[in-house]
Structures are given as structure tokens and as C-alpha cells.
Amino acid sequence: MQKQGISSVCMEIELARDGAELRVRARGSREESTSSHRLAPPLTADIRRFTAEVREAAGRGRPLGSLLATAHALHGALFRDEVATLRARLHEAAGGEPVLLRLAISDADLKAVPWEALCEPSSAMGFWGSSPDLLPARSVTTNEPWQPREVRGAVKVLAVAPSGGATLERLEGALGERIASGEVEWRDPLVGAAASLDLLRERLRRESPHVLHFLGHGRVWDGIPEIQLADAHGEEQWLPAELLGQDLKASLRGDLRLIVLEACKGAQPGAFASAAETLARSGADAVIGHLWPVDAEVARRCSEQLYRALAGREQGRGDVARSLNQARWSILAAFGGSAEAFSPVLYLRAPRSALFDFAGRSVVKPQAAVPARGGARAVDPALERLRRRPFSLVLGDRLKSERPALEGFRERLLKEIDRPPGAAPPGLPMSALAQRFALRCGADTLEAEFQHVFRAAAAIPPLFAALAQSLGPGVHTTLLRTPVLEQALAEHQPDRRIYAIQPDRESTVVLLREAGGARWERLAGNSPSIDPEEDIVVLRLYRGFRPDAAFSPPLLTEDDYLLGFRELEKALPPESADDILDTLASEPALLMGLSLHLWDHRMLLYRLFGKRPLPRRSLAVVEPEDGERELWEKGTSLPGKEGIAVIEASAEEVGVWLSEGADGGRR
Structure with a gap:
């Protein structure tokens, strides 16, 4: 396909109250300016009715119908006299490209108007919001600098969904084609308790998404727009949009360019539109909010078409205004002209709507499952996806290699x-x-x-060698009473700093093997600050023989499991506890050698993850003969009562799969 051009031609229309009348004035991107003209009180009353009735039509999934006459009249009232002349000149200057129409509105009631539903006279579908020639956006003034972000590969999307569930699945499904093509990179979402401000801040510090997509609820409380996030226990927490914007400032000066606020059915009408303006004032180049919640299928269509146009490889730049107009057009076409198409609105701080610069972009499709050597089964796609990004290993004591x-x-x-x-x-x-x-x-x-x-020392089994080569920095848990995992890590990652943390009866033992070091040293007193982004941290929760060859009484009896290890946070070095817990909460887990038939394993999962569900994309590996697949997929006994993906495979198969791409999980 031919790349779409990028127009630098812009027109701004200022709408302001003047008593009972409405004053209209326009400016052009070539320093043109018009004198103001007024809309008489009868037409101002029409605007109020139009706003209420378009919202009602959207709530019922109906087209504008008889409201089309008002949409024509309002369009004609705005584009007349000098404003109409200026528009014609700007279209000519644009050379066939669309003109960006910035709406400068200060009055709160006027901000609630679905201006995108105004329609060209003598046209039944010539709406501003779906026009190929006019790209409407609500203007936001700020002193923050702006430039399009160069993107060499995929557009990275991070979703935040405090409630998770079907809404998040729908969004990922809507982006499926873009993800498969390599045009969009779907980052592991923040769900449930992970959708807290602290963990969001941590993820944005560690990663650099281009788009932040919120799925949830919004409200206006005492005149202040708020967005629902979660606290550390997964309970709802309302955060003022202005405070969130301040917290996002560092990311907004980096790669982050677009914030999408997608309202769930319970969102207060207009709350996300108000929050969108607030976030744009805080420094976001562009924010898409909703004037009212829409049907789930309409929201899916909107996301699908938005990202198709925004991130498509045929684009020269990701033009958010053009992309949103195309998404609205798709909704109108697919849902019988439903007024829901006019719910999403764009607040634009940037002087242009092209957010991304795709010059020199190279899009690479994600690798499919890799065939294993020797005629073995191909690598399971779920494991293939997991190992190519940071993950946390949880290694149980029910591995076949441990059973003898x-x-x-x-x-x-x-x-x-x-x-x-x-x-x-x-x-x-x-x-x-x-x-x-x-x-x-x-x-x-x-x-x-x-x-x-x-006590007898044994050679490192192939599975542990493969695990040691695949694990990256982060937090990994072992229930083995022998230090075979730590020994394998020291052998296969000699240049990495490795910590082994073991909660003992009276205190916590912290062992360190420095990068390039030959020995494990026990740290006395306050331990140095551990950085899970750079260091490998191994939690030895069932004790036994340590990597420094010392012995500590292991957890063996029912009383040991019940009394020997209660709260993980209290067992960790105080200086690093938050970083370790945040990593466990945010990175997907690979669980091996665990059984949901064993009460101590179930208890362990609750101590690692609390009452929140296991991180999204977590994966359990179960032996085929164990018959536990359904237990893990249903999730009845798991934290949060949410199941996870399962692959049935022997430890030998997993070892082969991991060795095929030993650097897949390394950072």
C-alpha cells in the first residue's frame, strides 16, 4: 500500500460563551486569523439538546436519525463567513491531505458536546469524526516540548486493567493481527493488584511503552476527574488524573506518546474525557478518552481499527487523529451508523497528530514455535512466548529428577x-x-x-543446565533442599551476580556469589541493595544444603510447613523486600515440579503471590501422567481463583526446549 502523507496544515476553532450566545473564531497554521461571529441563543439551546440526545442514541446503539438535521445546522453555523473561507484556503494548502481541526474549548458544558458528530450539509455520513478531509481533536495548551518519537520496530502497548477479565482479553484479541504481524508488541499487562500506582511506576521505569491503554472505571469526584487503579491487595483505589499525570511525567518525556482511557460500562459519563484533558495538560502528547461507555463489541472494533491504522507498517508516521477517524468510520459501518462511534474523543497537546516517526522502521514477525532437535515435539508456543521475556521460575520438589x-x-x-x-x-x-x-x-x-x-553430590541434570542458561535477572524460587539450581547458575552465568536468600529459623541468611567470583560469601549485617533488574535472586524457601555447603534444617514435617515460614515480606532483606515483591507480582511465573494436590505447595503459592492472581502469562508445566492440567486451568486452588496456562511435558522435554533457545529469557 502507498504510505499516507502527513499534513502540517492545521485549523483551530475557538468556542467560548458570551452570555447566552456562543462566540466562534478561527486561526490557521499560516498565522491566519478570522474575526469572531456569534451563534444566537436558539442554536445554543439546540447544542444542549443535541448533546443529550446523541448520548441517549449511543446508549441504545442507534444512529442519529432525526438528530442529523441538528448536526447539519451546527456544522453550517460554525463554518460560515470568514471561517468557511479560511477552511477552503487551508484545504487547498494541504494539497489533498486532511486538515487537523483543533477545537479550543474552555467551557465545561461545551466540552461535553460530541462535536465529532457534526455533519457536512447535504450528507448523511459526512461526520467530522469519520471524515477523510478533516481530523477533529480537542486542543490542550501546555509549555511541555514535543517531537514525534522514532520507532524502529513494533509499537509497544502496555495495558492496565485493575479488573482484568473479559475486557482485557477482548483488547488483546482486537490487537491479535497487529501482534502477529510484529507491528504491535503486547507487553504483559498490569492486572488486579499489579495495577497499582507503585507497580505501574516500576514497570514504566523498567520498560518504555509507546502506548498506555487503561481499561476500567473513571469518575468525577468533587469536580476532580479520577481513574480507578488498585492497591497492594487488589482493592480499588481512586487516583486523581492530575496526580497520575505528574507521576507519568518522566515516561512522557521518553517513549510514551499516547494514553488511551477505555471506559467500562460502570464509568461515569464524561469522566474519562475529563481525565484525558487533564493527562494531556500534564504532558501526554495525545490522550483518547470516552464521553460515555460503549458496548463491548464496539470497543473491540474501535481498538482493532485504531491500532491497525496507528501501527500499520504502511504508515509513514502513526497519526493518531487520522487513526481515530478511521476507527469511528469502521464503527459506523459495522454497527448501522451507531452514535457510539462519537464516544471516543482525542485530546491533543502536540501541535501535530503524527506521534511516531516510522522512517527506517523494520517490522519483524514474532518467531513461531521452534522445532526441537532429534525429532522431539516442537517447543510449546506458550513456553516459547514466556522464555523470550523476563519471567520468574518457581521450582518445586516434585520433579522426576528429585523423586528417587x-x-x-x-x-x-x-x-x-x-x-x-x-x-x-x-x-x-x-x-x-x-x-x-x-x-x-x-x-x-x-x-x-x-x-x-x-548429602551425596550429584552431577547437574540437563534440565538445570538448561534452566540456568535461560534464566535472566529477576527473582526465582526453589523448593529443592539441595543447591543444584544455584550451582548450575554459577556455572553457566559466571559473569552475573547471584544472591541466594534463605529464611532460617531465627534469621534470614543471604549468600552472594559475585560476578567472576569463585565462592559464595555469607553477608553479615545489612545486605547491599539487591537489584532484580541486574541480579539473579534465588529464594530457598524449604532450606536444606546451601550453596556454601552449610546445612540448615529443612522444612519436612507438617509443623515445619505451618510454622517454619509464614510471611515472605518479613523473611526478605528489608532494603530489597519491595523490589523483590514487585518483581514477583509483575513478571509471569514458570511453575515446575509443583502439585496442587499438596497442601504445602498451595500454601507456598499464597505466600509468594498473596491473594492476587498469578501474573498474566504465567505457565505451569505438569507431567502428563500426573493428571493435574484441569486443576491449574480452572484455578480453584490458586491465588485469586484464576487459572493459568498449562503445558503437559516431561522435565526432559522442557530441558530440550529451553536448551534450543537458552538465551530466550536472558536480559
Whole structure:
């Protein structure tokens, strides 16, 4: 397709109250200026009725119908005399490209008017909001500098959805074609408790999205527009849009160019439009807000067409005004001319509507599943997606490679207690078996038996070598009582600083292997500040043999699991606790060697993630014969009661898959 041109021709219409009348004045981008003319009171009353009736038509999904006559009349009243002459000259100067129409409005009632629904006389569908020749935007004045952002690859979109659910799925589905083509990069959304201001701030510090897309509720409280986010517990938290704008200033001076405020059905009419203006005044180049909530399918169509036009590879620049006009046109065509098309409005701080510079852009499709060597199954697409971005590993003690040692330990315990009195019932869980042994023989004897079985050093299994090469900086959790993961990381990532954190009975042990170092050193007193963006952090939550060869009594019995480790936050070094918890809350988790049939594993997940759902795109790997796929997908026993994706594969297969792209998860 031929690239669309970018016009620098702009026209601004100033609308202001003058008693009972409305004053209209226009300026052009070539320093032209018109004298003002007035709209008489009868037409001003028509504007009020028009606003209410267009909103009502939108709420019912109906076209303008009889309101079209008013749309014609208002259009004619604005574009007359000197204003009409100026418009004609600017169209000629634009050389066939559309003219950006900036509406400068200070009156609150006039801001609620769907000006985008005004229509060219003698036309049934010549609306401003879908015109190929006129691109309406609400003007915002600010002293913040502006320039289009150069984008060499995909347009990065970060969604914030405190309520998650179908609304978020719908947005991702609407962007599916753009994501598959490589034109849009879908960043892991902030959902539930992760949609808090602190975590949003942290994500924006670590990443550089071009578009921030809010899905949720808005309101105007005591005259102040507010947006709903979440607190650390996933409960709703209302934040003034101005405060959010101040918090976003650093990102708005970087890559972030566009904020989209998509209102859910419960949003107060006009709240997101008011918030949009506030955010634009705070420095956002462009903000799309809604005058009223719209049907879910209409919202899907709007997002689909907006991003198709904004990020399409045929574009020379991402022109947000042109893209929104195309999205409105698509809604009108697909939904019988529904007035819902006029709900999304654009607030524009920038002097031009082209937000992105795509000169020199190279779009690359995301890689599909990679065939494994040796005739094995191809890499599962879910794992392929996960390993190509930062993720947190949660490694359980039910891996097949660990089962022989556990079974040997079980046999040693059974020799002592599998006889009267109190013989162990068949199939007794390991924690219950260890509890009986400790009650009968003592905790010291139980620990001695454990050391006898697990002390022997073994070669690092291929799975751990593959994991160690695939893991990037971040926070990873192991329930293994031997330090095989830490040893593999030290061997395969010698230039990375690695921390091992182990909550013991009385205190927390922090071990450090410096980059290029040969030893693990125990840190005394206050630990240095840990940076999960640069360092690998391993949480050793079930204790046992440490990477420095020391032994710490492991969690084995029911009492150990119940009493030995309660709150993760209190077990972490105070200087780094927030960074570690934020990483766990925001990065998707790869869960291996865990079973939802084991109560200690279920308890562990709640201690890691609290009551919030596991981060979006988290993935559980289950052995095919374990039959737990449905449990993980339904999520009844998981935090937040939300299921996650599952792949059924052996540890050997996962090791092969990871070794095929060992740098996929590295940062």
C-alpha cells in the first residue's frame, strides 16, 4: 500500500460563551486569523439538546436519525463567513491531505458536546469524526516540548486493567493481527493488584511503552476527574488524573506518546474525557478518552481499527487523529451508523497528530514455535512466548529428577515407623510421614536421616543446565533442599551476580556469589541493595544444603510447613523486600515440579503471590501422567481463583526446549 502523507496544515476553532450566545473564531497554521461571529441563543439551546440526545442514541446503539438535521445546522453555523473561507484556503494548502481541526474549548458544558458528530450539509455520513478531509481533536495548551518519537520496530502497548477479565482479553484479541504481524508488541499487562500506582511506576521505569491503554472505571469526584487503579491487595483505589499525570511525567518525556482511557460500562459519563484533558495538560502528547461507555463489541472494533491504522507498517508516521477517524468510520459501518462511534474523543497537546516517526522502521514477525532437535515435539508456543521475556521460575520438589532421593528418604522413615504402634497408613503424604517420624524419633534424628540421603553430590541434570542458561535477572524460587539450581547458575552465568536468600529459623541468611567470583560469601549485617533488574535472586524457601555447603534444617514435617515460614515480606532483606515483591507480582511465573494436590505447595503459592492472581502469562508445566492440567486451568486452588496456562511435558522435554533457545529469557 502507498504510505499516507502527513499534513502540517492545521485549523483551530475557538468556542467560548458570551452570555447566552456562543462566540466562534478561527486561526490557521499560516498565522491566519478570522474575526469572531456569534451563534444566537436558539442554536445554543439546540447544542444542549443535541448533546443529550446523541448520548441517549449511543446508549441504545442507534444512529442519529432525526438528530442529523441538528448536526447539519451546527456544522453550517460554525463554518460560515470568514471561517468557511479560511477552511477552503487551508484545504487547498494541504494539497489533498486532511486538515487537523483543533477545537479550543474552555467551557465545561461545551466540552461535553460530541462535536465529532457534526455533519457536512447535504450528507448523511459526512461526520467530522469519520471524515477523510478533516481530523477533529480537542486542543490542550501546555509549555511541555514535543517531537514525534522514532520507532524502529513494533509499537509497544502496555495495558492496565485493575479488573482484568473479559475486557482485557477482548483488547488483546482486537490487537491479535497487529501482534502477529510484529507491528504491535503486547507487553504483559498490569492486572488486579499489579495495577497499582507503585507497580505501574516500576514497570514504566523498567520498560518504555509507546502506548498506555487503561481499561476500567473513571469518575468525577468533587469536580476532580479520577481513574480507578488498585492497591497492594487488589482493592480499588481512586487516583486523581492530575496526580497520575505528574507521576507519568518522566515516561512522557521518553517513549510514551499516547494514553488511551477505555471506559467500562460502570464509568461515569464524561469522566474519562475529563481525565484525558487533564493527562494531556500534564504532558501526554495525545490522550483518547470516552464521553460515555460503549458496548463491548464496539470497543473491540474501535481498538482493532485504531491500532491497525496507528501501527500499520504502511504508515509513514502513526497519526493518531487520522487513526481515530478511521476507527469511528469502521464503527459506523459495522454497527448501522451507531452514535457510539462519537464516544471516543482525542485530546491533543502536540501541535501535530503524527506521534511516531516510522522512517527506517523494520517490522519483524514474532518467531513461531521452534522445532526441537532429534525429532522431539516442537517447543510449546506458550513456553516459547514466556522464555523470550523476563519471567520468574518457581521450582518445586516434585520433579522426576528429585523423586528417587525423596523415595529413598521415604523408605528410611518407613523402616522406623511402619510397625506398631502407630504404623503408617499406605500412601501417607511425605509431610505427614515426616511428622510421625519426628514425633516418634525426634527432629534431630529426622534431620540426620535427611542428611544421610541428600548429602551425596550429584552431577547437574540437563534440565538445570538448561534452566540456568535461560534464566535472566529477576527473582526465582526453589523448593529443592539441595543447591543444584544455584550451582548450575554459577556455572553457566559466571559473569552475573547471584544472591541466594534463605529464611532460617531465627534469621534470614543471604549468600552472594559475585560476578567472576569463585565462592559464595555469607553477608553479615545489612545486605547491599539487591537489584532484580541486574541480579539473579534465588529464594530457598524449604532450606536444606546451601550453596556454601552449610546445612540448615529443612522444612519436612507438617509443623515445619505451618510454622517454619509464614510471611515472605518479613523473611526478605528489608532494603530489597519491595523490589523483590514487585518483581514477583509483575513478571509471569514458570511453575515446575509443583502439585496442587499438596497442601504445602498451595500454601507456598499464597505466600509468594498473596491473594492476587498469578501474573498474566504465567505457565505451569505438569507431567502428563500426573493428571493435574484441569486443576491449574480452572484455578480453584490458586491465588485469586484464576487459572493459568498449562503445558503437559516431561522435565526432559522442557530441558530440550529451553536448551534450543537458552538465551530466550536472558536480559
